[in-house]
Structures are given as C-alpha cells and as structure tokens.
Amino acid sequence: MPRKRIYQVAREFNLSSEALLEMLRGMDHTVKSHMSAIDDETVEALTQKLREEKEEVKKEVARKKRIIEESRAEKKKAEQKKTGQKKVAEPPRKVGLRRRVPDQKTVKETVKKVVAGLDGGKRARKKKRRLRPEEEVVEVDTKTLRITEFISVSELAAAMSSKPADVIACCLRMGVMTTVNQRLDADTIGAIADEFGFTVDFVKEYGSELVEQEGSPAELRHAVVTIMGHVDHGKTSLLDYIRRSNVVAGESGGITQHIGAYEVETEGGRITFLDTPGHEAFTAMRARGAQATDIVVLVVAADDRVMPQTIEAIDHAKAAGVPIIVAINKIDLPDANIDKLKQDLASHGLNPDDWGGQTLMVPVSAKKGDGVDHLLEVILLQAEDLSLDAPKEGRASGVVIESRVEQGRGIVVTILVEKGKLVLGDPFVAGIRSGKIRAMFNERRRNIDLVGPASPAEILGCQGVPQAGDSFMVTRDEREAREVALKRQMLQREKDLRRGGHISLQDLYSRIQAGEVKELKVIAKGDVDGSVEALADVLEGLGTEEVSIRIIHKGVGPVNETDVLLAAASDGIVIAFHVGVLPKGKELSKREKVDVRSYNVIYEVSKDIQAAMEGLLGPIIEEKVLGSAEVRKVFSVSRVGTIAGSFVTGGSIVRNASARLVREGETVFEGKINSLKRFKDDVKEVSQGYECGIGLENFSDFQDGDVLEVFVLEEVQRS
Ligand code: GDP
16 A cells, blocks of 8 residues: 555644644654645554544643632622522533542643643643743733634634634644634633633523423434444435435425425334434534534445544544444445444444443445345434424424525525414524525425424525524524614624734734734735745835745645645635636635735735725725526617527626626636517616516626526725
8 A cells, every 4th residue: 555645644643744744743753744645553553642632631621611600609699699690500511521620630631631742741831831831910800701612713713813823823732623614612712722821611502492381391303313434435325315314205206305304203202313414514514503512423435444534533522422323334335344444433442332332233234235224223212212202382492504505495494493382474583684484395396384393394484694603592582682783793793803803904004003013914816936926025025114025835736725724724815827816715705804805917906005005995896796697589670780588586786787697607708788578678687587678788698597687886985
C-alpha cells in the first residue's frame, strides 16, 4: 500500500499540516515537511494520541466545570445569606454532568503533560501566565459571557472580542480540532472561555419559555433514530431498504424523493428516521433545537475499517449522550470481516455486546436485506429500554428538520413534533419565522391534519424559510407568533452586526480612524504567477504611515474556501485578480462576512484601496432579484426581433431591468430587457402568474424551457 503524505493525513484528521508536524515531532519522529510520507503504524499512533488527548481534555473540562459550579454555588449561598432569602437551589445544568469527574491532581498533571507535548508547552503556559494574574484580581462575574450553547467558533470569538484564529489555536492546544464555523458544545465553550478569562452563562432562545409546559402527562412514545457513518459505508442504501420494505402496499411509488424524516411502521412498533445529511447537520440540530435524536445507528462497512467520519459520528453521538447501535453493513461481500471490524470498533470505545461490552452490533446487508429486520428489532428494544415519553396533548413544539421552496407549493418545512399535538390551523414560530399551518403532509405526501410526538410532517404556511435545527413551537395565537418571530429577528440582526467584525474596504477608513486597524491583511489570488506577484507588489506599495498592507497569502487559481477561511481567521480581505470565486468560497464569504473583491485591471485595485484608506470608497452594488419567468414559446416578430413567449413564475418582470438567461442551470446570456409585451401592448411590468413576451437587447437565441432571472443592481449604503 502506498504510504500517505503528511498533508493527506492532516486532511483526514481535519488538522492543519503544521499541527500534525508538530505532533509528530513531539512523538520523536523526524519529519521534514508536509510532503513527507508516513507509514500506517505512525498514522495509527497518531490516531491513538489524538484520542487520548481528547479524552484528557474532556476530563479537564469536567474538572473546570465542577470548579465553576462550586464557586457559583458558594457565591449563591453567600448571596442568600446576605439577603436572607430562602431560594430553592437551582438544579445544576445537565450538560457535561454525565461524565464522572476524575481525581483532580492526576488530571491536572496529565493535561499539563499532554499540552506540553503538543506545542512544547511554551505557548500554553505563556498564555496562562498572561491571563491568570489579572484574572485572579478581577471578580469573575464582571466577565461573564451570556451566550447560547453550541455557538460557532467565530461567534464565540466575537463574543469575547477575540480573533477566531486565537480560539482555534486554543482549541488545538486542548486537542480539539475545529474550524471557524464549527459549533462547540457547552463543555468546550466553557473551557475556552475560561482560557480567555471569561465565565459562561448559557442563555435560552427568546420566547422558549412560551413552550407549553403543563400540557398533559407524559405518555410513552416511539423513538427517533438518526443514521450516521462514513461515506460509502451504506447509509443511504440502508435507509432506502428500510423504506422500501416498509411502504404500505400500493404506495411504493410514493416516496422516491429525498425527505428529511419519515416514519416506518414495523411489526414491533413505529420508528421515525431522520435523514440528516452529514454529521455537521446533526450538531447544528443539537445546536439550535432540542436534541431531536434518541438513538444513533452507526453504519460501518464490514469490508472496511473505522474511518475518520466513523470516529466523528461516534464523537457526535457521545457528545450528545445518545446511545449508539452499530449496523455492520455489507456482510454479503466476500471480504467482509466482522470480527476484525469489531476489534477495530472496540479500540474506539465501542465494545460489542457479545464480547461483554455495552454496544449492540447487528450485521446487515443493506443490499440484500439480511439482518435488517433484526436491526429494527434491536432499535425497538433499545427504545423500550430508554422508555421515551412525551405529552400527547397540548400545544405542540419540536424542531425543524429541513426547509425548502418548492415550485407550486411554496415554502415547505419538514418538522419533527417532540411534544403536544399539532393541528391544522395552528399558529407557530419556527426559528425567526412565524406562520399558520395551512396544510400538513406525511412522507407520502398524503394530507394529514394531526401530528403527535416523535412524528414528522411537512407543513405549508410558514412566512419565510427557517433553518434546519431551528426550534418550532405553537403559540397561543397568531399575534404572539408574529411578535416572537419579530423579536428574534431583531436579536439576530444585532448578533449579526456584532459579529460583522471582519474588516471590509467599506469600513477600513473608520476602523483606521478608530485606531482599530494598523495593518490591512490581504489574500491575493490571481490567474498566473506573474500577475499575482504584480498585484502583491502594487498592494504593498500602497501602504501609508497610518496603515500598512500585508499580503498574508498569495496563490494562483480561483478563490476557494480556504482563502476565505484564512481571511476570516485573520480579519483580512481577499482580492481576486482575473479569477473567479468558487461557489463554496462565495457561500462562506457571505456567511462569514468576508470582503472578497474581484478585479480585472490592476489600476482599479489600487484606486479602490486608496479610496478605502481615505474613506472615499463608493457604496457597494448589490443585485436585487425582481422575478423570474420561464420561456414557453419563441416567436419571431418583424421589426422587433425574437420574442420569448414566457410565463412569469415568480415576482415580476420589469422592462429595462437586467435579465440573466439560464439554460439547464448555466447562464447563457446577461443583458437588458428592451421589450415587454402583454398580447400586443407594450407594458412596464408583468406579475407572477401571467404570460408575456420578453425581448432582450442583442439576443435572439431563446429556447423553450429557458429561465429568465430578472434583477436590478442597487447601491447599498454602508450601515
Ligand atoms: P453512503 O455514502 O453511506 O450513503 O453509502 P451508499 O448507501 O451510497 O452506499 C455506497 C455503496 O455501497 C453503493 O455502491 C452501494 O450499492 C454499496 N452498498 C451499500 N450497502 C451494501 C451492502 O450491504 N452490500 C453491498 N455489496 N454493497 C452495498
């Protein structure tokens, strides 16, 4: 087998090559660079070390948590004494308390050792020295972060007025690998905050107290199961098999499309399956809504071994405190080796029950169906063991599984009801959106008018698209729903503003004036080496006394995710010269609010940067979508040219606006709408649901089925 190079292994571990090199050196391996090759044994040793470190960190976190809780309790006691109040002590938060708190001294020592091994110990200790002395003096409570659980690295950094890069570095020192967007669990947040000299007070989402508490007494309910595992180990195949074998006769054609959640009726009872794409989604769901899953089914292929995503899934499930059932898949293959895989799993903390361990493992073939019935039985048994319950009456609450806009149906939201009874016509809040249930469907698109706990449904009637993982709750009336949604939108905007901390050319001047910026960091991307060098030279030459310009990375090729991440982590901007921005990079830059600018002429670059430094940069131009139309029939009209007989599918079509012609997903042409007709008449605007004739300037090659996206460019003033 070919040996792997360090950068490849680093990618698998979701670590930077530098961190991995550092680790290897710490383990007395002589390695030169990220291109050096390492053997399987070393990879195994690395895996083992990372695991150990994670464990240690978890223990350390538990210790810190306990100390914080103890000091809180003491403080409370003291306060109570002072005020003479006899308040009932609040029960401690559940998070993290499941773990046994180990002997303090040993943990402290091992953690010290591990951290020291990670980066020579210097940085970590230096940091501590820097933070501790003043911390000891400052009253803890003056530096309390009021945040929600599972916020992302960048959000946490913003809340502490620190850089995401520092938070990432801090995580790395603790053996936790993260990226800017990764969400952190309560324990990790607590530990990081502590390192930065903060204590954390976890707050709940606005309005969550409105979720009906009394309702009816809890009754037994069925289980909600999420399937996870490494790519290609057979998650989709397994879900498909279960789905196919459980569709009611005559309805087999009913569910071919992807759906985020569905219920199957087995002989032993009902099970709801969540089909969350990727483990990130699972965490995001934990992050925003309540914990939606009762059981995780981990799919591992018997002809393979425990892979990085398998480990990730194990970690996610463990962090969520959800029991794992392993489905050992592909047992029909000749090179399937169940025992070897079990050994591998055991070395990752999942001990097979038939070896005296705790984890139920079921060999299956998602292809042939062998063992699937047994797997379902085991799931039901596990569910019974958990004795899951929820009130079946009262106003419903739950979580958004996914949402999308569908042609002809509008906004479709898949939700999972966690408690109560959801009824047609109920007013609700989903994340920052409100609405009223207009229609509900099951996974076979059949109309339903009632949904109970642990069951999913597709609902229509939401005023806007909520996000997967958002909480869902029925309110007393529509007014309350609207109010909660509005308030949440306001809070969201405030939060966005606060975290919009990344530098942009737009606010460079004010930040220079405020003394916040002395150096503009730039990531320069270009089409060829020569142009990147030229760009870098010009940029560096633009520095002034007040602000210098530093190129922190330059490279050839389109702007990708890594460029944007780097810019986000170091509070810089990205300049793309003669190259585009890859979709993922674009998406990330929007989310992270990183300023990415594209240019084709060097002169324009220097003009903009100079203007920005002097506070003279013009407003940003943004595209505002007006509507869309589908071409149904193409006509040739004498003297006018070719006209696209179209149907307006959304918004409205406006004469003189710009239009983009999209054919099979690709933009074919972009230009001005120079003629717009209803029957024979020229009109200014045609709205959704009407037919019209559209002509584009300098374009005649319309085809049936083309889509026209109509937009105008608007100046957006800096807020
Ligand atoms: P996912 O990426 O985990 O969703 O994996 P898929 O369900 O897409 O499966 C990956 C590949 O493995 C596909 O080519 C499947 O046909 C194949 N596969 C899945 N389950 C089995 C199985 O039980 N036996 C065999 N022989 N192949 C399987």
